[in-house]
Amino acid sequence: MTMKTGITMAAEGEGYVAPGPASFDFSEVPLFELGGLAVTKPMVQLVLGAVIVFAFFYAAFRRASIVPGRLQFAGEAAYGMVRNSIGRDIIGSRDFAKFVPYLVALFFFLLINNAFASIPAIQFPTFSRASMAYALAGLSWVIYNGVGIHKHGLIGYLKLQSVPSGVSPVMYPLLVPLEFFSNILVRPATLALRLFANMFAGHLLLILFSTGGLFLIEYGGIGYVAGPLAWVLAIAISFLELLVQFLQAYVFTLLNAMYISGALADEH
Amino acid sequence: MTDHIVVAAAVENPLGFVPVEFALSLVTFGILFFLIWKFVAPRFEQTFAERTQAIEGGIAAAESKQAEADAKLAELEKQLGDARHEAARIREEAREQGARIVAEMRETAQAESSRIVEHGKAQIEAERQQAITSLRAEVGTLATGLAGRIVGESLEDEARQSRVVERFLTDLEAQNGTTTGSVN
Amino acid sequence: MDGNLNMIGYGLAAIGPGVGIGLIFAAYISGVARQPEAQGRLQSIAILGFALAEALAIIGIALAFVL
Numbered sequence: 001m002t003m004k005t006g007i008t009m010a011a012e013g014e015g016y017v018a019p020g021p022a023s024f025d026f027s028e029v030p031l032f033e034l035g036g037l038a039v040t041k042p043m044v045q046l047v048l049g050a051v052i053v054f055a056f057f058y059a060a061f062r063r064a065s066i067v068p069g070r071l072q073f074a075g076e077a078a079y080g081m082v083r084n085s086i087g088r089d090i091i092g093s094r095d096f097a098k099f100v101p102y103l104v105a106l107f108f109f110l111l112i113n114n115a116f117a118s119i120p121a122i123q124f125p126t127f128s129r130a131s132m133a134y135a136l137a138g139l140s141w142v143i144y145n146g147v148g149i150h151k152h153g154l155i156g157y158l159k160l161q162s163v164p165s166g167v168s169p170v171m172y173p174l175l176v177p178l179e180f181f182s183n184i185l186v187r188p189a190t191l192a193l194r195l196f197a198n199m200f201a202g203h204l205l206l207i208l209f210s211t212g213g214l215f216l217i218e219y220g221g222i223g224y225v226a227g228p229l230a231w232v233l234a235i236a237i238s239f240l241e242l243l244v245q246f247l248q249a250y251v252f253t254l255l256n257a258m259y260i261s262g263a264l265a266d267e268h
Numbered sequence: 269m270t271d272h273i274v275v276a277a278a279v280e281n282p283l284g285f286v287p288v289e290f291a292l293s294l295v296t297f298g299i300l301f302f303l304i305w306k307f308v309a310p311r312f313e314q315t316f317a318e319r320t321q322a323i324e325g326g327i328a329a330a331e332s333k334q335a336e337a338d339a340k341l342a343e344l345e346k347q348l349g350d351a352r353h354e355a356a357r358i359r360e361e362a363r364e365q366g367a368r369i370v371a372e373m374r375e376t377a378q379a380e381s382s383r384i385v386e387h388g389k390a391q392i393e394a395e396r397q398q399a400i401t402s403l404r405a406e407v408g409t410l411a412t413g414l415a416g417r418i419v420g421e422s423l424e425d426e427a428r429q430s431r432v433v434e435r436f437l438t439d440l441e442a443q444n445g446t447t448t449g450s451v452n
Numbered sequence: 453m454d455g456n457l458n459m460i461g462y463g464l465a466a467i468g469p470g471v472g473i474g475l476i477f478a479a480y481i482s483g484v485a486r487q488p489e490a491q492g493r494l495q496s497i498a499i500l501g502f503a504l505a506e507a508l509a510i511i512g513i514a515l516a517f518v519l
Contacts, residue, residue: 021282032323043292050300057304061311066319079312090496101305109300131286135293182504185286189514190507193283197513255503258496283517 016215019207024128024200045126051110055107082107082253090257091264099260102143106136107253110195114245118238125199125245130192133199137192140256143236145184148263160265183262191255198248202241209234408433462516466511472505 030038060075068076082104087096110127117125128131148157162180213230216223232260412429480498484491 021280024282025280027280027286037288043289046293046296050296054300054303054308057308061315063306064311064315066315066322068315072315076312076315079308083312089492101309102301103351104309105297105301105304109297115272118424126284129285129286129289132293132400138290139294139297182507186507186511190503190510193510193514194503194506197510232316251503252501254496254499258500283514435506 008169016212019204019211023204025209027214033235041124042126042129042132045116045124046132047120049109051124052112053108055173056108057104078108079104086250086253088255090254091261095264096265099257103253103257106140106256107249110136110249110252111246114199115242117199117206117245123173125203127195128199128203130196130200133192133196136195137188140191140259144256144259144263147260157263161263181218187255187259191252195248195252198244202237202244205237206234206241209237338340404437409438458516460511465512465516468504469505469507469509472508473502476501476505 013187026040026042029037030040031044032039057075057079060071064072083096083100086101086107090096090097113126116122118126127136132176145157146161151157152160158180161183162176164175164179167175209230213227213234216227216230219227408430412433476498480494483494
């Protein structure tokens with residue numbers, strides 16, 4: 001295994017320890033204990049993210065008036081963006097309203113937690129902990145399936161999701177299991193893993209370029225050229241990461257809306 | 269550093285399932301969703317609806333104002349039309365009246381002129397008669413005087429005189445009946 | 453040089469989804485260029501296609517770590 005070799009080398013005081021999954025494991029360095037439970041940095045971030053999101057919206061709408069102030073305007077722009085461009089445009093104006101709080105909470109919760117990767121002094125994307133992403137994906141799986149079953153009944157819903165339209169029944173034995181697999185089983189897994197993998201890989205790249213740059217400078221020789229270059233690249237990657245953080249929050253929410261809208265679709 | 273490395277040697281799989289984190293994520297997001305659903309979403313929708321209503325109300329008010337202005341304008345235009353009509357009517361009437369007055373005046377003037385002419389004629393006739401009468405008297409006296417001188421005979425007797433003159437004039441008139449009209 | 457064969461496998465496996473995602477967005481861009489008013493409809497379809505193609509890469513990364 002990569003890690004073991006790298007670590008052995010580091011322990012011997014020679015060579016560079018490449019960042020790996022260990023950089024994301026906080027289980028042995030908890031911040032504090034709470035009721036016998038080790039509380040790690042990502043857990044604190046998760047709660048902090050939720051508090052920030054709610055505080056922002058609560059402050060923005062606490063004294064909501066018809067003519068908005070600056071904070072209320074920002075809150076409305078943020079809320080309206082998710083409400084209109086994700087909720088209304090994807091789910092449709094007929095029954096998007098009851099999903100808007102879910103989508104808004106989801107989008108901004110993800111956004112702030114992803115942004116933690118680039119916020120100084122925190123600098124860790126919460127959802128690079130896969131289990132946290134599993135939770136949100138699992139919740140969205142429950143929601144979109146629940147909504148579909150509530151509307152069409154279990155059999156009707158399974159038929160809607162598994163039987164493709166406009167295909168001759170001869171193809172059903174091939175397509176029905178595939179559609180079922182794709183629509184019911186793969187969706188939550190890809191949702192969670194897409195978020196996790198993007199955050200994980202982005203953060204890994206950043207660690208690699210920053211610590212690698214430092215190592216090269218300490219190494220001397222050609223490292224005096226390559227090290228700063230690596231840091232410049234790290235800055236460039238940070239900006240790319242900002243884009244990815246937003247995009248992942250957006251895609252996660254958008255796909256949630258699409259799955260809900262697909263579950264609500266009229267039978268064809 | 270060494271501690272950390274020893275720890276890292278037993279590193280977990282990054283895809284591994286950590287129940288605590290899973291549960292915490294669910295609970296945190298659940299609470300966040302509940303708070304957003306309970307406190308934020310209704311206020312946003314309410315504000316949004318109020319604003320929409322305010323804007324629509326403003327539009328409605330503006331529309332009613334516009335309608336009012338249109339009505340007023342139409343009324344003014346109607347009044348203007350009426351006034352124009354009235355003016356045309358008055359002008360027409362004035363013209364008619366003027367024409368009538370002119371005609372009346374003309375008539376009056378004509379009547380006056382003819383009256384004056386009549387009057388003149390009558391006066392002339394009267395004067396003519398008077399002249400004739402006085403002339404007749406004069407002519408008698410002159411003729412008598414002249415005749416008396418010529419014949420030398422006494423014609424002092426008034427009655428005879430006048431009889432002779434009358435006879436003479438009657439003869440004269442009968443003789444020159446046609447020329448009397450051109451005496452004037 | 454040391455490493456994990458799984459990761460090489462994953463790198464190879466990511467080629468397919470990478471090409472697929474490129475094709476999807478190429479089609480999306482040319483579609484929007486031809487008919488800018490259809491952007492809203494195309495965008496959701498493109499994102500859905502992107503999600504499906506990326507699912508393969510994601511399954512790949514999961515297997516790379518698990519196997």
